[in-house]
Amino acid sequence: DQQVKQNSPSLSVQEGRISILNCDYTNSMFDYFLWYKKYPAEGPTFLISISSIKDKNEDGRFTVFLNKSAKHLSLHIVPSQPGDSAVYFCAFVDTGGFKTIFGAGTRLFVKA
Amino acid sequence: DVKVTQSSRYLVKRTGEKVFLECVQDMDHENMFWYRQDPGLGLRLIYFSYDVKMKEKGDIPEGYSVSREKKERFSLILESASTNQTSMYLCASRDREWGYTFGSGTRLTVV
Numbered sequence: 061d062q063q064v065k066q067n068s069p070s071l072s073v074q075e076g077r078i079s080i081l082n083c084d085y086t087n088s089m090f091d092y093f094l095w096y097k098k099y100p101a102e103g104p105t106f107l108i109s110i111s112s113i114k115d116k117n118e119d120g121r122f123t124v125f126l127n128k129s130a131k132h133l134s135l136h137i138v139p140s141q142p143g144d145s146a147v148y149f150c151a152f153v154d155t156g157g158f159k160t161i162f163g164a165g166t167r168l169f170v171k172a
Numbered sequence: 173d174v175k176v177t178q179s180s181r182y183l184v185k186r187t188g189e190k191v192f193l194e195c196v197q198d199m200d201h202e203n204m205f206w207y208r209q210d211p212g213l214g215l216r217l218i219y220f221s222y223d224v225k226m227k228e229k230g231d232i233p234e235g236y237s238v239s240r241e242k243k244e245r246f247s248l249i250l251e252s253a254s255t256n257q258t259s260m261y262l263c264a265s266r267d268r269e270w271g272y273t274f275g276s277g278t279r280l281t282v283v
Binding site: 064066069096101102103104105106149151159160162163164165 | 271276
């Protein structure tokens with residue numbers, strides 16, 4: 061039973077344009093929604109989060125949107141930079157807090 | 173900054189060997205986790221621990237065990253390595269409900 065779907069395995073964007081990464085979920089009990097970024101040969105690092113009571117959270121070039129009715133989470137990066145090229149994982153924390161479920165990841169390529 | 177250190181970046185082991193992956197964190201976090209990362213599957217939880225000597229199975233515990241004798245150290249053990257355990261292994265510790273800090277990972281190849 062796949063609770064989280066990150067359907068695009070890769071995305072290619074021109075430098076300066078917007079990158080949009082998407083995740084869909086099925087479990088209504090999630091109460092925190094996170095994005096992690098992973099470079100090759102490094103562990104994932106926390107990027108940005110949103111709680112279930114909000115629909116938008118901004119941090120510089122990164123904005124996370126949560127559409128609870130559609131069970132859809134997205135990350136917008138504007139403007140995209142070559143250094144943003146990495147694998148991005150969405151992650152969902154259940155109400156109990158101990159389990160975090162990760163998406164399969166989207167590899168973002170930002171072309172200079 | 174919290175540091176999570178995994179003892180090996182790359183390991184090559186033979187089928188049937190017993191393999192130990194070590195993880196140490198330096199911020200006194202109670203919760204520690206072992207994940208494996210495989211292409212197209214994301215991060216899957218193997219085991220976690222919420223205190224010394226305490227452990228809980230994650231989603232894919234078969235073929236693995238863990239040890240947490242000290243708060244700062246969480247070890248993952250492959251009792252008898254198999255080729256389907258070739259993967260990237262990531263250790264993490266957590267202070268808040270969702271604030272994971274990951275180690276750099278150990279890429280294990282079982283031949």
